[in-house]
Structure formats: structure tokens, C-alpha cells
Amino acid sequence: MSTGSFQPKNRAVRWFEERLPILSLLHGTLVAYPAPRNLNYWWNFGSLAGIALVLQILTGVVLAMHYIPATGLAFDSVERIMRDVNYGWLLRYLHANGASMFFLVVYVHIFRGLYYGSYKAPREVLWMLGLVILLLMMATAFMGYVLPWGQMSFWAATVITNLFSAIPVFGDEIVRWLWGGFSVDQPTLQRFFSLHYLLPFLIVGVVILHIWALHIPGSNNPLGIDVKGPQDQVPFHPYYTAKDAFGLGIFLIVLGVLVFYMPDALGHPDNYIPANPMVTPPHIVPEWYFLPFYAILRAFTFDIGPIPAKLLGVIAMFGSILLLFFLPWLDRSPVRSATFRPVYKKTFWLLVAASIGLGWVGANPPDRVLVDFGPDVDAIADQVAAAYAANHDGAAPAGDVESLAGLREIAVAAGMSERDFETLVAEEHVTFDMVHLGQLLTLYYFFHFLILLPFIIPRVERPRPLPESIAAAVLKTKAAPAAAAAQ
Amino acid sequence: MGAAVALWPFIDQMNPAADTLALSSTEADLSPVAPGQQIVVKWRGKPVFIVNRTKHMIEEARAVPVDSLRDPQSDEERVKPGHENWLIMVGVCTHLGCVPIGPHEGSYDGWFCPCHGSHYDTAGRIRKGPAPKNLAVPDYEFTAPDRVRIG
Numbered sequence A: 001m002s003t004g005s006f007q008p009k010n011r012a013v014r015w016f017e018e019r020l021p022i023l024s025l026l027h028g029t030l031v032a033y034p035a036p037r038n039l040n041y042w043w044n045f046g047s048l049a050g051i052a053l054v055l056q057i058l059t060g061v062v063l064a065m066h067y068i069p070a071t072g073l074a075f076d077s078v079e080r081i082m083r084d085v086n087y088g089w090l091l092r093y094l095h096a097n098g099a100s101m102f103f104l105v106v107y108v109h110i111f112r113g114l115y116y117g118s119y120k121a122p123r124e125v126l127w128m129l130g131l132v133i134l135l136l137m138m139a140t141a142f143m144g145y146v147l148p149w150g151q152m153s154f155w156a157a158t159v160i161t162n163l164f165s166a167i168p169v170f171g172d173e174i175v176r177w178l179w180g181g182f183s184v185d186q187p188t189l190q191r192f193f194s195l196h197y198l199l200p201f202l203i204v205g206v207v208i209l210h211i212w213a214l215h216i217p218g219s220n221n222p223l224g225i226d227v228k229g230p231q232d233q234v235p236f237h238p239y240y241t242a243k244d245a246f247g248l249g250i251f252l253i254v255l256g257v258l259v260f261y262m263p264d265a266l267g268h269p270d271n272y273i274p275a276n277p278m279v280t281p282p283h284i285v286p287e288w289y290f291l292p293f294y295a296i297l298r299a300f301t302f303d304i305g306p307i308p309a310k311l312l313g314v315i316a317m318f319g320s321i322l323l324l325f326f327l328p329w330l331d332r333s334p335v336r337s338a339t340f341r342p343v344y345k346k347t348f349w350l351l352v353a354a355s356i357g358l359g360w361v362g363a364n365p366p367d368r369v370l371v372d373f374g375p376d377v378d379a380i381a382d383q384v385a386a387a388y389a390a391n392h393d394g395a396a397p398a399g400d401v402e403s404l405a406g407l408r409e410i411a412v413a414a415g416m417s418e419r420d421f422e423t424l425v426a427e428e429h430v431t432f433d434m435v436h437l438g439q440l441l442t443l444y445y446f447f448h449f450l451i452l453l454p455f456i457i458p459r460v461e462r463p464r465p466l467p468e469s470i471a472a473a474v475l476k477t478k479a480a481p482a483a484a485a486a487q
Numbered sequence B: 001m002g003a004a005v006a007l008w009p010f011i012d013q014m015n016p017a018a019d020t021l022a023l024s025s026t027e028a029d030l031s032p033v034a035p036g037q038q039i040v041v042k043w044r045g046k047p048v049f050i051v052n053r054t055k056h057m058i059e060e061a062r063a064v065p066v067d068s069l070r071d072p073q074s075d076e077e078r079v080k081p082g083h084e085n086w087l088i089m090v091g092v093c094t095h096l097g098c099v100p101i102g103p104h105e106g107s108y109d110g111w112f113c114p115c116h117g118s119h120y121d122t123a124g125r126i127r128k129g130p131a132p133k134n135l136a137v138p139d140y141e142f143t144a145p146d147r148v149r150i151g
């Protein structure tokens, strides 16, 4: 990469540069970096993620000057930040909503990579470093959410740490080790604070590696084809600094609307109730950015062989991210961009829909009914038969057990009142509820990555022809409307 | 080897400290608990349910065939002889640790966990939902007819 174009005129700068060439490094990264000339707005989200990270660290460090990581004081110290500390409300709302914006931006950034095949050779390590950042961010945000020590903080900490109790043999030991006690308590809060302060700086380290790995092959682009020469590129500055600055403007407007007009819209009101280890709120949900994973966790309500449902849910939830590490080898198509992959393009949008759908499922109570198919005759028949057998020395009922009318007669013969029978009919319905939808969407998520990508798409897809070069494609689309206008 | 030994203090420091381990028993007075009611006491940071079961609740629990249960345990195994009405258990759902509501909740007249819908019966045994185990019975002893020490 051309970092050589940095020629400081100032003598002092030159003196410094000869001793530590950091300025030319920054110049090479942010100014001279030759980027494909056809990057669209989806390429804004990487720099936005970087800015969001800086914003979290700046607001976080100042919040930590006022926050107290002690169970009896944490909640009050956050309320003091909100009421008494100068601009404390602003800093905290920026930090809380900034975390949401950070995830939003990173999720778009990841789906951008999925659409344009940015995980493929030669960018596999770049992709995997990105996933490491995602995992660190999730750990950081989870621990940050525990710090205000409200009801949601406490129960999120309890439920998430308990996920590890699903691990066979050592599960309970591990959970006690995470807690530093017999429940989520002072030691847990204090270590979470320590790690919540530390992890963002680890993220900074991995981001530096991520950008380093980016600059080896250079950016991918919407056509997904390699850069062939300087005619395909423009320098990062001023072209993409300007484009990114525009995106930053939009980002700041959205963040501003959240912070100033609806600062608690994405939060849960129960987190303004101090933590109470004796009472769980009736409806606990994670922050929105964890909802799809929560839905996957809850989709497993059945055991498979010796593996209990609880462990399956935990494996699937972590698996949904870990499997992305193998994506470069699951998808062997040499064509990167979905623009030229008619089948992959459709399955990609289904994946987006499934992910958003899972988020919706995660936000809803699991037993919320979506479709009601009417009374479940088999289940009612079982109960009526049991009641009949109890009253008739174990005899099986004679009569029509296939219809509700027949069952009603048997129920009355079994000594059940009409009213009890009606209650039974009202309760036992065949339904399609949130858990079922979650199961369907979870199935699609794994099917997409484990079956469609490696086995089915390569057999059925014929990619469209790729353009010769970025320059050729760009100049053709620019020329086409002009030619049409000239006619 | 040496590296692993050097690492151990850094790992083990996260385990419960000596003073945390020392906070290990709680006493409760049973006299104000009417039949059919429960009190909740705090033991090691967790809620412990102390339930004064009615005859009906005990009968319900004993009518269930033990081998039909997910975590097979008879009602007798979960209480102390001579104190069958007193059901004492850790009020922490064995799924992911929420506090179930009850008694007289859920499909089995016992406890219901609102987090992901686990139902426990009048002996605190798991009957329906994602939880794998019965509500845990802690070590406890009656220090007087109406006093109990947990832990």
C-alpha cells in the first residue's frame, strides 16, 4: 500500500517522523489509502463503528468518575449522575443510547459483509477479527447493563451467568466462579465493572488488527471483483472522508433524536427499580440487540437424545455466532458479491428477515399465540378418557372420541360437569405460538449457513457474468443514461 | 506446567472468598406462617421458600407416580419426617435462576416461573417447562418445633 506519499515539509515533523513513523502510518490509513472508486453507503458503517467505540470510551471514562460499583450504592450513584452531576444525564444517555447505535451500526456492517462476500479470500482473517470484536462488544454491553444495578440489570446477570450451568459436570462450579459467591452479588458487580472498563480497550486493540488486516488486500467493493489498477481506485481522502462525514451526520442526528427526545425508548422501565434478589420481574427481556439470540435460546424446548433442552439452547445460541467463523469455508462460491448470485441474493434477504423475525420473537412472551387452529381433540380425548377411566375402574370409554360432541357425552358419563368440559375445550387448543415461530426461524438460520450455502446453492446457482473491471462497470453505468439522453 | 501454576492464583481469586463462604446459615421463625402460606428468607443471597403446606397440597404431591417425573423424587424425600407440612426449598428456578411465584400458581397448584414458563408442583418438583431439576432442598434442621436453621 502506498504509505510512501507522506512527505512532511515541516522540519520538526520530519525529525519526529524519522524517529517514529506514526504520522505516515496514519496518513497511509486515513488519507492516502487507495480505496475502490465504487464504494456505496454500506461502506460507511465501518468508520461509524469506530466512532461509536470512541464515543463509548469517552462517555464511559467520565461516567466512571461518578459511578460506584457497590451493590448498596450503584443504583443511587447512577441516579445521582442523572440528577446532580453536571451534564450527567447527557453523558449517561449518550453512553446508553450510544451502545444501541454501536450495535445497530455493527449489525449493518456485518450484513454488508454477508451480502458482498467480504468474508471470502483473501479477507478471512479480517472477517474473523470482526467476529472477535462482536463477541467482545456483547460481553462489554452485557456487563455494562449490569452496572446500574436495577431489576433488569440484576436478572439479566442472573439469567446469563446461569447459562453456564448448562455445561455438563462443571457447570455449577463455573457459575459460582463467575459470581464469586452463591448468587449475583457484590463480587459479581465489582468484577463486571473492572471488565467493563477493560474490554473496550481490548476492542481498540482488535480494531487496530482489523484495520491492519483490511489494508493488506484493501477494501472489497459492491461488485466484489479485485482492483486491477489505479484506474479502479480513488484516495480515501477527500473522497471517502467526505462520504463518511455525511454518514456521520446522519448517525449523529439519529443519536441526537434518541438522546434528546426518547432517551429511555430502547431501555426497560423495570431497570429504574433497584435490584431485588428476592423478586423476578414478570416479563424479563434483554436489550434489543440481544433479542434474536434470546429467541434462539428459547427455541429449544425439547431434549435431543441425552442432550437436555437447556444445553441445546445454549449451544445453539453461541453456535449461531461461532458458526460465522467457518463461513469462508462454508460458502465456496468464487463470486463474492450477491449482485451476481441470483439464488444467494434471495437466501440472504430471507436470512435478514429471519434475523429480524427472531428479534421480534425474542421481545414477545413465548406462549403468545399467533394462530389458533381450534380445540385440540386428541388432547381433550386423553383427559376425558383419564377422567372416565378413574370413574369406571380403568375401563376405556366407548363412543365417538373423534368429535367434540362425542367427547362431551363421554365426559358427562365420566362425571365431568358441562362447565368443566367447556373449560377444557377452551384451554386445550392447537396453536402456533411465539416459540414455534422462533423454532422455524432458528431452523432457517442454521439451514442457511449449514445446508444452503455449502450444499444446495453451489448445485443450483449459475452466477451472472462478472464485469471486466471496476472502472469498466462504473463508466458503463455512468455512460448509459448519458447515451440514452443523447438519443 | 510452571505457567499453569502461575496462572492459578489469577483464576482462583474469582472463586468465593473466605468471608463469603462464612456467611452460610440463616435462622427462621415458623410460628407466623399459616397453612397454605409461605415466607421467603434470604440465605446466601438467594430466596429460600418456607411453605406450610395444607393436607390437600401434600395429598396432591403424593398422588403423583414418582417415575412419571422428569427429576424423580418422592414427596417424602423432600421433607423431614414429622414435619411433612414444612416444605423448605431454594426459590431459584433450576432453568436459569429466576424466582418462581407461588404457591398455588401454574398448572400444578405449586410454583410458576415467569421467565420461561416452568411449572413446579406442591412438592416443588418440575412438571412442565424448560427447567431440568426440582427446586433444590437445602440442608436445614429444626432447632425447635417452630424454628429452623438453614445451611
Ligand code: HEM
Pocket (backbone or CB within 6 Å): A053, A056, A057, A058, A059, A060, A061, A062, A063, A064, A067, A078, A092, A095, A096, A099, A102, A137, A140, A141, A142, A144, A145, A146, A147, A148, A196, A197, A199, A200, A201, A203, A267
Ligand atoms: C464497547 C464499548 C462500550 C459499550 C458497548 C458499553 C455499554 C454500556 C451499557 C449498555 C451500559 C448500561 C447503560 C445503562 O443502561 O445505564 C453501560 C454502563 C456503564 N459503562 Fe459502558 N460501554 C462501553 C464502554 C465503556 C467504557 C470504556 C467505560 C469506562 C470505564 C464504561 C463505563 C460505564 C459505566 C461507569 C457505566 C454505568 C453507568 C450507567 O449505567 O450509565 N463503559 N455501558
Ligand code: FES
Pocket (backbone or CB within 6 Å): B093, B094, B095, B096, B097, B098, B113, B114, B115, B116, B117, B118, B129, B130, B131
Ligand atoms: S428461569 Fe425459570 S423458566 Fe427459565
